[in-house]
Amino acid sequence: MSAVSVDRPARDPILYLDGISVTFDGFKALNALSLLLEPGEMRAIIGPNGAGKTTMMDVITGKTRPQKGTARFKGNLDLTRHDEATIARAGIGRKFQKPTVFENHTVFDNLVLAIAGPRDVFSTLFRSIKPRQIERIDAVLETVRLTAARDRPAGDLSHGQKQWLEIGMLLVQEPELLLVDEPVAGMTDLETEATADLLREINKTRSVMVVEHDMTFVRALNVKVTVLHEGSVLAEGSLDQVQSNERVIEVYLGR
Amino acid sequence: MLRILLLAFLLCFGLSAETRADGFDDGLHLLGGKFDDVERGVVILAGSGDQRAGAVLAALQDNRLMVVAGDPPSFFIRQADDSLLDAATLQPAGDAAAGAKAVRVNNRIRRAAEAALGTLNLSSPNAAIRRQAADAVFKARDGEALPALEAALAKERDPDVKAVMETARAAIFLANGQGDEAQRLQAVETIGRRGDPDALAMLRNLANDTSASIREAAAASVSSIEMRQSMLARVQDAIYGISLGSVLLLAAIGLAITFGVMGVINMAHGEMVMLGAYTTYVVQTLFVTYLPDAANWSLIAAVPAAFVVGGLAGVILERTVIRFLYGRPLETLLATFGISLILQQAVRSIFGPTNREVTSPSWMSGSFDILDGLTLTSGRLVIIIFCLAVFLGLLAFIRYSRFGLEMRAVTQNRRMAASMGIRTGLVDALTFGLGSGIAGIAGVALSQIDNVSPNLGQGYIIDSFLVVVFGGVGNLWGTLTGAMAIGIANKLLEPFTGAVLGKIILLVLVILFIQKRPRGLFALKGRAIEA
Amino acid sequence: MLRVEHINLHYGKSQALWGVSLAAAEGAITCVLGRNGVGKTSTLRAITGQHRPSGGRITFDGHDITTMAPAERARRGIAFVPQGREIFPLLTVKENLETGFGVLPRNRRRIDDEIFALFPVLGKMLNRRGGDLSGGQQQQLAIGRAMVTNPKLIVLDEPTEGIQPSIIKDIGNVLKYLRDQRGMAVLLVEQYLDFARELADRILVMDRGQIVLDGAPDKIDEAAIKAHLTV
């Protein structure tokens, strides 16, 4: 178990995790995990089931408090100290592994809820949505191919459609850092390709962290890959590098 | 005072001039008169030394002495089997007893009879009766009983009874200023050993005693008793707390299943408890009519009966209403509220709106000393034990039985459980039945300490929910801890704040506590919950 | 073994399946493919009894099970690995596996070692609550749980979703093992075309609530499949 310790670079990384440990009833889900994401970078995270990928995202979004370690966003926001809402407002958006949408709201309203803008009671109470924003939503609906389902309750969508809706919500939220947990699970191969294109497109303006088990997809992203195992980083590098790593093959890819 | 003088006079007279043969008849005849006459009669009877006096006085005390008016009136003693004995001859009474009415007594007469019987019974061959008699003498602290007491003490072999008699003698010494200084000092010590409030009161009265040494001994004894008493008081409160906690627990266990495990906001829970209490009443009535000899054990028979009645009601309720509402927990609140109205009114229509009488069996009445000064009533003890037994049984059942596993699986994911081959309908019905059946059992216990009325359940519903939620929904240990914590806190607060304020403070504390632990004392943790 | 004949299925008033027919044979893997929202899960729901079809007939082992309760179907030998895992979150891994005992005779109630051999992580986490497992671990648990019941037909809804590559391979092997050694019928819903092609004895493609292609993997035209999987 080699914890890669990272010196703090001159320019603030967008995400800085150092020595993060999370323990559940004695079980170490994250073990002195350190990881660094540069602004504008896209990173793919892979690793065996239970390696701690989702838990890491939980830590970054403020859902889980680590017992040890530092987690900073853009150098100044201490992620271990703020709640989910603050962190989301600061510019971190997340797509969940299990699709979670607002089931009683229409697809359109789901996007309205996610769209960038002030989120305090006063503004939402007195300011209604602008035509420009509606256009944006409709554009995103096109992108995620849910235009036909615009006015249907999100709860009626199939599993995969919900995945797409969640991606759409991420798009309109316009966060600086996107955390995407298994975006192509339950998608067809062609959709997988489309998703990869979409993420690459997004990455032009934002930082992205993707968790995925689909190697074709990861390859299509063509970015640096970090392999987690048992709560810490096992390997890092290009996909080809890590794919040839013996340990990675042993614990993850299989022979 | 007058009474004592009179007694003293009569006793002296009676003792010195041998037993007056007609004392008994004089006394007996007076029993037919007004309260004052009766009281005089009691005193005369006690002094008569007659063999029959004991029987007559005992009968008088228990309202078993009957009179047929006349001049002189004739008296009869009603036996346990309702047959009558002639009081004067102690032979079975014939037609003479026709139209006999019970002799009216009041507390004064009961007290006089008790004191008189105490003196009379000091020489009873039965040790238990002697002990009782000595206790009565202790309570009356009647100086005139001293000679009889001394005589009895001299003969006494049983060490227990002897100790009680010595205490009684000590009390007489102290209360009436009898005995010499050494005896009185000895008495202070004896009484001090009792260490209870009675002793405290007696010793306090010695503060102005003529003898300095007695004053000092008494004062020392008083302060040590006071300290002990105030310590005991807290322990006593805690014991009461446990007892209250077990009542709360009993009322809440069923809800811990129907609400805690199944997630049904079961407003009819209280009515299931009520059904259990009414079952107890019905079972008792059946016993009294058909098996009067075993009536004392009807409560035992009521436990399974109440379980079946409550459980059946639960199963029916589940099959006809609740099962359509899974996944809509809040709607269950509405429907079960409606059911609770219906059940209450149904019971009101069937049994009438007034309370029903459920008697306590002899093995549940009375109280006993845990330590001297610390008492717990037997009924409460039985309830504590019963409650823990029910709790542990249920816990084991849920943990280790196949049904327990299926029950938990069904409540966590009904659809998937069905796909695993679990007959969810059956499991649901039985689970709800189990919870309701246990509520029924709680009703048996509550019938012992509370009203058996259509409103019985209403009194417990708020507390039950509070206990389950405070302990942490879905965790039986939480329910146990919650009930005990609330019970004990309540009883520790009560002496300081009074019952009303104590309860308010407790509620506020619970509210504040939930802020600290938003999922109760024994919160379920983990991803599944937080999502 | 399983025969689905012309079933329709409605959610409320909206229809999700339009006359779907398919069959799953003993000792064969039947694979259903299709885009998101075309009705794959709905078909499986009809088969496992979680949603009653509004028309058509389903027979299993020659018995009509169209309206049979899900638990009865399980008892007759249909096991289900649902989409979204549907783990019992507060039961331990062991207890999750044991829920399958209900359909077994008393003397057969044990968890085969092959399950732990296949999914070692389950053996390691026997006493952890199902809900606490990672997504992939849950998926493994769901498959293991279905195997416990020793079924005649095992129905899997996208079982590879969220599972690490090495285990996906293992799952493939398991399915083959179940088919070949146990002679089970396997009905598999997949999006992962390569995986499906490698395993399947027969491929069905769904689109908009209907079966649009049906045939052996080598007979069926790759381009036609792709066409239906594209938007």
Next chain:
Amino acid sequence: ADATIKVGILHSLSGTMAISETTLKDVMLMLIEQQNAKGGLLGKKLEAVVVDPASNWPLFAEKAKDLLEAQKVAAVFGCWTSVSRKSVLPVFEQDDGILFYPVQYEGEESSRNVFYTGAAPNQQAVPAVDYLMNEEGVERWVLAGTDYVYPRTTNKILEAYLKLKGVGADDIMINYTPFGQSDWQTIVSEIKKFGSAGKKTAVVSTINGDANVPFYKELANQGVKATDIPVVAFSVGEEELAGLDTKPLVGHLAAWNYFMSVDTPENAAFIKAWHKFIKNDKRVTNDPMEAHYIGFNMWVKAVEKAGTIDHDAVIDAMIGVSVPNLTGGYATMMPNHHITKPVLIGEIQGNGQINTVWETPGLVVGDEWSDYLEGSKDLIADWRKPMNCGNFNVKSGKCGGV
């Protein structure tokens, strides 16, 4: 014009008070049936209008309004708790109705439209304390009650009275409990402790309703015997005892104006009729039932006297009306709208009955404004003309605050 005369019955048939009030509804139905059997009133049949205010106080007001305005009843018999009476009071005054209130209460009220047929504190509490003091030699007092107005007022009056009689503050313990209190362990043990100070101690209980059964069960279990510490209760009657095994409670006391055990021909006839009407010869009778019996007969007599059911006329005719009570005497309606009553002290028997052990030599007039309370000792009520006032201040010579 109407073929019948309507009589309103305003008793809770559901909710917490149903336990007490349902019986009173039944008694009223019986009395009305009996009156109709006698040929009705003013040549018309009486018709009972029963409503259910469901132990909900605002609902009492609503139902009262309905009875008076929509049903136009000639008189209403109803209420049990003080608060229900307080709730309907403005309605009766506004609509000029007639209410017969049959339950013992705290006094401090006199309305032109209400006839109080239950006991005022001086017809129950004070004589009971006298009895304990004189007959049982009690020197130390526990005043235990439910925390609401009736016990508060009664205890206030008793405290003043006891102090007047030379009882020291140390020898009085006052304890209040919430409604529906069901765990009495602490309080009973405190009472025991208080009572073991060497002075004869008694408990004066104004514990209300449902709380009594658990209280007495706890007394029995902790072995508090009447010969040691007698408990005298003002709200426990035969009906409440019916839910209890009274054998361990023999000798505890109750103070009322009527007991079922009273041996008079009127009472025997009443009990017989009651058993026949309710078709159950196990049912008991109690004091508020007698109060309704008296109230109803008074109203009948007053209507006959006035020759009309017109409210004003009947209200005026009521004063001075005298009817037999069930204990062998007469109840007379006084100008303050309270009636004369004998005060009986009884001891609980093993069979659930209460035997009279003491009785006031004559009848006691209900005293609406207590002589022992600061604010009310100067007030009197007299609804005869010309005074026609419920709170006349004898000091200032003015009627109330007006």
Next chain:
Amino acid sequence: MISSRMPFASVVVPAVLIAIAILVPILHLSTGTLPTYAVSLFGKYLCYAMLALALDLVWGYCGILSLGHAAFFSLGGYAMGMYLMRQIGSRGVYGDPILPDFMVFLNWKELPWYWWGMDHAWFAFPMIVLVPGALALVFGWLAFRSRVTGVYLSIISQAMTFALLLAFFRNDMGMGGNNGLTDFKEILGFDTGADATRSALFSVTAITLALAYLLCVFVTRSRAGLVIVAIRDAESRARFCGYRVEHYKLFVWTISAMLAGIAGALYVPQVGIINPSEFGTGNSIEAVIWVALGGRGTLWGAIVGAVGVNFVKSWLTNNFPEWWLFALGLMFVLVTLFLPKGIAGLLRLGGIDAFNRKSAAAEAGEARS
């Protein structure tokens, strides 16, 4: 949006309310066709409707099942009751110009501080919203901050109202104990018993209800309304969207408590008494039932539910005093079983059906072509 399915309700409901606010006094005072007791009775129903509306806002829209709304209702009621008590002045039975009667005979010497100022309408009326609002703010701040949700919140809100019930029962509280506050004489100088006052109170209630309804429509239709419903359905997801859930909850909760307070205040002069049993937990549950019966999550459903249930209850208690509990209980059960969306669901069914059939048919058409 939830409410957008019934857009015309937001016009119809206030219009109906305003219409009866005008019509009822006319019918009552000039033609006399409406008896006084009916006016007060319906006035009471409208107060309940406002309570139901308040509850629907927190429960139906925000998913907070409050079993403690009776507390806010009663506090508003007590504030009004205190004002009315002070208006009695020296007309009380003891003629004390300052102290209410219950204080006189329990020997209170002076007015406790919390009664100060309650004789002035300008001080007392704001208290009607401020007191329940403040309690809601404190309670809500504590509870929402530490993320107390679901049944835990329901039960502690019940504990809150139960504690208040016990507190107000105490005579030492200086609120009249069990007897509460009653025997009011006048409000703002008008005789509380006079027909004109009763009519006026009714109209004020109807208009207030209309305004409250519009306020609720505004809140639920706004974007904040969307957020509130989102919180109801997936609280933690809403957090990840960047919404401060506790602020939204606190906002809705406090508004709702204030509305409940106003409802209570209007209720008291119309029924003539406020007593601690109004705090009863049963009352809170009943209010929940009105909402559920009318249709949780539709504002007009809450109003219909409250008026409907209470009307039926009044009618049953008058006509079937022995059987009404059976009927009412059965009604609750049947409605839950057969009208899962309440009365509102029943009326809306037609609309939804049509919508679904159309879109399903459209899809089907596409699929076949």
